[in-house]
Amino acid sequence: MREASRSGVVPYYEDVSPGTGALAPRAWWAASDARRVNLGGAWRFRLSPRADAEDDSFARPGFDATRWGAVAVPSHWPLQGHAPGHEYGRPAYTNIRYPFPVDPPFVPTENPTGDHLRAFDLPDDWPGGAAVLRFDGVDSCARVWLNGHELGTFKGSRLPVEFEIGELLEPRGNVLAVRVHQWSSGSYLEDQDQWWLPGIFRDVTLIERPEGAVRDFFVHCGYDHTTGNGTLRVDCEPGGTVSVPELGLDLATGEEATVPVEPWSAELPRLYDAELATEGERIPLRIGFRTVAVEDGVLKVNGRRILLRGVNRHEFDPDHGRVVDAETMRRDLVLMKRHNINAVRTSHYPPHPAFLDLCDELGMWVMDECDLETHGFLAVDWRGNPVDDERWTPALLDRAERMVERDKNHPSVIMWSLGNECGTGAGLSAMAGWIRRRDPERPIHYEGDRSCADTDVYSRMYAHHDETELIGRREEPPLDDPELDKRRRELPFILCEYAHAMGNGPGGLSEYQRLFERYERCQGGFVWEWIDHGLRQRTADGTPYFAYGGDFGEELHDGNFVCDGLVFPDRTPSPGLVEYKKVVEPVSIVGDTAAGTVTVTNGHDFADLSHLAFRWTYEVAGRALDSGRFTVPALGPGRSAVVELPQLRAADDAGADSEADGGADGGAGGGQGGEAWWTVRAVLAEDTAWAPSGHEVAWAQFAGPAVPAPQAAPEGERHTPRRAEGGLVVLGPGVFDAATGTLRYLGGAAVTGPVLDVWRAPTDNDRGTQWHPEGRLDHQWRELGLHRMRHRIAEVAVGEDSLTVTTRVAPAASDLALRTVYTWTAAGDRLRLAVEVTPEGDWTLPLPRLGVRLGLCPTLEQVEWYGGGPGEAYVDTRAASRTGRWTSTVEALQTPYVRPQENGARADVRWARLRRPDGTGLAVAGEPPFSLTVRPWSTEELDAAEHTHELVRSGTLWVHLDHALHGIGSHACGPDVLPQHKLFAAPAAFAFTFTPLTGTAEAAAVPDAGEPAYWGRATS
Structure with missing residues (x-):
């Protein structure tokens, strides 16, 4: 059979052609007065292991399928059919590698094939005549029959196809049969870093085509920013009329009119209701006037440079795969808008067409990408790559045509992308040429060809x-071809993927954004990516978790590389999304306390600031003492204004309020009573389609004038260490082991530690890139032994008013060490620990962390702190962390990354309190401020877990008080931690003061952080 195929007789699913029998592609429209019948719902289903395991008798009228199982349409069959006897395969994930031999166009004989049957009746008032059957998405190849007549075959999973069926329809008892193959020649064009999931996963629709109905139309809506006029022309087959009542237009199709209009942009998505009418059909339209151009080396819309604050978006649902309903699409876009995202790259295929309607409505720049990726050919040095093989060019052109024709009428679509990670070849040039001829009004994008010959x-x-900065200055390394080099330097620069959002991260966002703002050529980009592709599963006892590559028995997989989004699989925002919102906020607020002013700059591309209200709060020690509103002019894009800070109540009043609170540190020490902060917020002045009034768009925080600190409670006399029975030393509220100097009890409660700690459960970014193993920091850390440091007690010295413990902390099989001296002192009810660390040897690797770890009673469930919050923050992911007083539960402090890893640190903490329900507990203050992490499991348990359900609360509450932490970066796929954020071994000194809490005076109420309970929500 295979040899016969090689001689030229190939089955349709291995033929390189796009298919047979389909109508020419056309624009998509959501509704018209022509009838539509949704053929979704329950379909009869049979799964076979091979493409040729069954004949086509199931498509004949009268076939008995009562013994078959059932699936929902739209769906992917591996995500359905869990009843005994009706298991329908399993999902599989690979990033680059094809899960079958690279033998184009052939696919394995083991080719799961799903036969689908759907019986339907026409509505009683169906008028008869012409009709089309439309499939919006089938993965990866289909053959279709209606009432026993074969309609044709098709490939191109994420693109529509239509068949003419009017003559075949019957009033009753119509039978639609669809055979779907998981693997086909088209699979070689769809290697797009996602789950391999076959099935009919988008809508199937029967659409009436009355005599004189619209065959296709193309809306041209240009905007001239110099005159404020828009020009409208609608080309239509057959001819008809176009009316735009709001503009007073009533035109024949093909006729052009120029009138004053309000332009469309992602910030101001102005749409005009219109109607296209032909003899047989009326279609409601929403049109937006805008012009896209590359001028003077800059991408412009409506004459202005735009800055893309974007994300890559795969279609994904944790229960249904690429089946995403309209409510979820809107939810995604609303969430994006609320986090200051203004652009989407439809990686790596056109989305459901309804998504683009929502982008038009809500306002989003869209890079529409073709259903094309051949990344798996990289493994064979690009031999046989279809984009460089003329036999595949008709299939490539077919995909480009189906994308452009379907989506050409959306103002949100400002660029066409030829595809992703396909290498180079003449097929891409052919696609670019066709697109330019059909739609010269939009620029073309493709990343994989550094020469930019077609883009x-x-x-x-x-x-x-560093490279981005060179490109911004148009000083990147030259190409070999001088002409191409000159042309490329004249092009705008976009990072189609950056800041890989896998696990904890991404770090370095702020530094990227400053480059985008500094260099006109650098016009932003698209974070990879929007959502973690974890599939919801449950353990035997019903505990939910999210599965990733390898969890379904795949022979070849890429693990949790499929979980690299800014939202978790259930669409809970991750700390990375909160950070991104802050970094890309479109309003800059800079305070100058000395001058008594705030400078506000409008960073929008089109909108003025009239839609925002500005509010301020003045806090001392985390307590709001005064607040109000700023009056800021309706600044145009790029404009700034200086606003005077308001007059405050007298400083004595502020100090009195702080003193009435009992002191900011609640007895924890640290003397932070006089710390003052201004917080200025820009919020929506009125409700919008995507957020209510009061929604925060931007904010800034800056230090205020010093406020006299309240009178601190007397420390009490310094305690002298005394020896006690059982080999113990008592120093104030602390009880120590006399031989080792280890703290055993604090305020009568058992304690484990504190001891110097340098290890963290490696993040996905610590694990590094799969293709650069030499840069995988976690392997280097483990090879050095940082995860198994040994502590040698060198000396325990009991002084007149102190206990000093000298240790050497070192990894086995190495002469590197950290000489650590712990000095304990006590006064009153407070116990102070001073730590001095001195590296020994030549440390070349950065440390994961530097601080102390201690174990406490697990009943300390409530955490309150003054410092950075409300969410997690690390040295290069701290833009969204603001200083204040925050409260949380231990559970809510955890961030449930799909693969467990280092998480949950709160930055710049001055003091913290850990309490039981009765208010008893422990307070700690740091000198200098520290990073606080509190967990119900140890670092070792976090490190060992592969899924969230494997983390089980231990009998100890583990508290990390870190002097410093290594940065996060985005090295799971992108750049490593920037040099300034690396934690290299160096002499360090820091201190903590511990105070037992009695549950009386210290139990004052504090404001709630309102932080999402990540752990509970992500696995609910």
């Missing part, structure tokens, strides 16, 4: 910061 923008993925 209008220079695109890269994961270029590091």
